[in-house]
Amino acid sequence: MSAVTKKEISVSSSFMDTYFGHKPTGPFASLRENAAKELAQKGLPSTKDEEYKFTPITKKIESSITNFGHAMPTNVTISDLKTHFIPGVDTYTLVFNNGILDKELSGDLPDGVSARPLSSLSEEELTEKIALAENKETDPYATLNQLAFQDGLFLEIRDKAILDKPILLLHLIKADNHGQTIHPRLIIETGKFVEATFIQLVASLDEQITFLNGLENVKVGEGSHIHHLKIQDEGKQALEVSNMVVDVPKDATFTSFVLSLQGQMIRNNLTLNLLDSNCEGNMFGIYLTNGQTHVDNHTNVDHTKPHSESNELYKGILTDKSRGVFNGKIFVRQDAQKTNAFQQNNNILLSEDAIINTKPQLEIWADDVKCSHGCTTGQLDEEALFYLRTRGISKENAKALLLYAFAGEVLEKINHETFREYCVQLVQQRLGGQNG
Amino acid sequence: MLTIKNLHASIEGTPILRGINLEVKPGEVHAIMGPNGSGKSTLASVLAGREEYEVTQGEVTFKGKDLLELNPEERAREGVFLAFQYPVEIPGVSSTNFLRTAVNQVREYRGQEPLDAVKFLSLMKEKMKLVEIDQKLLSRSLNEGFSGGEKKRNEIFQMAILEPTLSILDETDSGLDIDALKVVANGVNQLKSAEKSTIVVTHYQRLLDYIIPDFVHVLFEGRIVKSGDKNLAMELEEKGYDWIKEEVANTAV
Incomplete structure (x- = not known):
């Protein structure tokens, strides 16, 4: 299986031993085997791959992860947990302990929502639900997840379930002597006319280096409205690749929001497949980076049928030696007439050494569509700053006011009020200053 | 209150002010007039602390303090207010939140208790009447999408809220129709007191029909070349600025 090295990626022997050293066994054996073959063929991406041009995460992983084994669930008590809940936000809570659902720490789910370990699914269900889509370009890290995940969770929401509270997906991350990597796997399927909000948090339990490689598949039901809100405020050494693939059918909407605050290097791949008419996909994000944090958001929305809409707004404020990457792909297929697709990425660089690479990428085959995109990168508006100071x-408060106003446009998109207030607090804390 | 001595200032190495002398006492209204490019707005900007300008010579004292040593926010807290010629639109910053932050920072500096939301609101309501500004405007982002007149009115409104001792109105009349001009001038007049001084920077005499100056100074090529009372403004309105230019040219020869 040394083919992995063909792409000039000198993966360590721990990597090879862990993933290719033995024939897969257990309930996911055949899936793993296929994934191994696929991964051997394409390898992990280097900066020579267009998709990872600005994000050398493979190199980072190779040079800093010494044990590719899967970290095992760690000893956490409810009282340890409390610091990781969001103040004021009442949720149904699922706790993932190094990627594995911890039943003791998790609370009850409401009527109409069921959660089952993937290992409890039948071979048939498994193949149907978690086999990677064929004929689609799958991110190599998603393939790696398929090869390496321990177990995952299948979360199902019944038709017409309207959840009164969000479901919190709390990931606790801690490396141990089994390994430094965690490959969480989550599958969400909703019935028709469901309304639900998910909040995802990742908490690094210490400052040890970890590699989190999540794969999430969401199948939204017809006429359903799903929100997925995420905060990435991780350890300074944390490495993360997150793959989320969402299928949005007729009359349904899906909204993603991600607030990235800290980590060593974070790569988010978000794919929205708008599969039918009258569906809507929204992608919102804020990255406030400092130190050496590197945050890369790659998004991909695919309009396949007439009359669908997508809205995208990502904003970044970068300082110190931090780096941001934004790549937004919009596909409008030939059938997808009357598509509305809007994309915007705005950045403010507060230091000489901060870097942003931003790229909109539109591929439009239909001829009767409304698509717009724009990206801006600038410094703080000096004239506005002077105006406020007079x-x-x-100066400090004026800066904070202006930066907060800049980020506020995205925060306003959050549907859940108390969660939005929490994000507002986090953003204000980061930006400093005092308002009012 | 304000003493300017031999003030020289330049921007990117180009001298704009070439030796300004001016004394403003409490309660006085001074008008600074002059043709385009004479340095009127530069003077206003330098007094407010705009950092692009470099003061190369001279001194400015305000209430006994060296004004030039202070940064813009300190000047504001000491009581200097600049009404901008082009007020800046700031999307996302609510007018109310901005003003409350400003008021409380100024109060903190002056050793006063911060205003709570209720007291601040009643202060706003009181001052809103003064400049006939609509509350709807204040619930919007600061100056965003405001008409020219609304922006100028908002400047005077801010002035009313912050209660400066020295107000500098930089071409506040430009772009205003006569009704808006009257409202703005009326606001300024109501804020006048024996302790407060005003510097009105304007190209036209029109505003001075409504804000009556005690002194009128003509600025030309970065210097005050002529001073007088309000009649000087009338004369300028009638004859334009050319005769001043000629006078300056003749004296130079």
């Missing part, structure tokens, strides 16, 4: 507002 009213007695300190």
Whole structure:
């Protein structure tokens, strides 16, 4: 299986031993085997791959992860957990302990929602639900997840279930002597006319280096409205690749929001497949980076049928030596007439050494569509800063006011009020200053 | 209150102000007039602390303090207010939140208790009447999408809220129709007191029909070349600026 090295990626022997050293066994053996073959063929992406041009995460992983084994569930008590809940936000809570659902730490789910370990699914169900889509370009890290995940969760929501509270997906991450990697796997399927909000948090339990490689598949039901809200405020050494693939059918909407605050290197791949008419996909994100944090958001929305809509707004404020990458792909297929697709990425660089690479990528085959995209990168508006200061507002507070206003446009998109307030707090804390 | 001595300032190495001398006492209204490019707005900007301008010579004292040593926010807290010629639109910053932050930072500096939301609101309501500004405007982002007149009115409104001792109105009349001009001038007049001084920077005499100056100074090529009372403004309105230019040219020869 040394084919992996063909792409000039000198993966360590721990990597090879862990993933290719033995023939897969257990309930997912055949899936793993297929994934191994696929991965051997395509390898992990280097910066020579267009998709990973600005994000050398493979290199980072190779050079810093010494044990590719899967970290085992760690000893956590409810009281340890409390610091990781979101103040004021009442949720149904699922706790994932190094990727594995921890039943003791998790609370009850409401009527109409069921959660089952993937290992409890029948071979047939498994293949149907978690086999990677064929004929689609799958991110190599998604393939790696398929090869390496321990177990995962299948979350199902019944028709017409309207959830009164969000479902919190809390991931606790901690490396141990079994390994430094965690490959969580989550599959969400909703019935028709479901309304639900998911909140995903990742908490690094210590400052040890970890590699989190999540894969999430969401199948939204017809006429359903699903929100997925995520905060990435991880350890300074944390490495993460997150793959989320969402299928949005007729009359359904899916909204993703991600607030990235800290980590060593974070790569988010978000794919929305708008499969039918009258469906809508929304992608919102804020990255506020400092230190050496590197955050890369790759999004991909695919309009396949007439009359669908997508809205995308990502904003970044970068300082110190941090780096941001934004790549937004919009596909409008030939059938997808009357598509509305809007994309915007705006960035403010606060230091000389901060870098942003941003690229919109539109491929449009239909001829009767409304598509717009734009990206801006600039510094803080000096004239506005002066204006505020002449009213007695300190430079520091004036900066914070302006930056907060910049980020606020995205925060306003969050549907859940108390969660939005929590994000507002996090953003204000990061931006400093005092308002009011 | 304000003493300017031999003030020289330049931008990117180009001298704009070439030796301004001016004394403003409490309660006085001074008008600074002059043709385009004479340095009127530069003077206003330098007094407010705009950092692009470099003061190369001279001194400015305000209430006994070296004004040039202070940064823009400190000047504001000391009581200097600049009404901008082109007020800046700031999307996403609510007018109310901005003003409350400003008021409380100024109050903190002056050793006063911060205003809570209720007291601040009643202060706003009181001052809103003064400049006939609509509350709807204040619930929007600061100056965003405001008409020219609304922006100028908002400047005077901010001035009313912050209660400066020295107000500098930089071409506040430009772009205003006569009704808006009257409202703005009326607001300024109501805020006048024996302790407060005003510098009105304007190209036209029109505004001075409504804000009556005690002194009128003509700025030309970065210097005050002529001073007088309000009649000087009338004369300028009638004859334009050319005769001043000629006078300056003749004295130079």
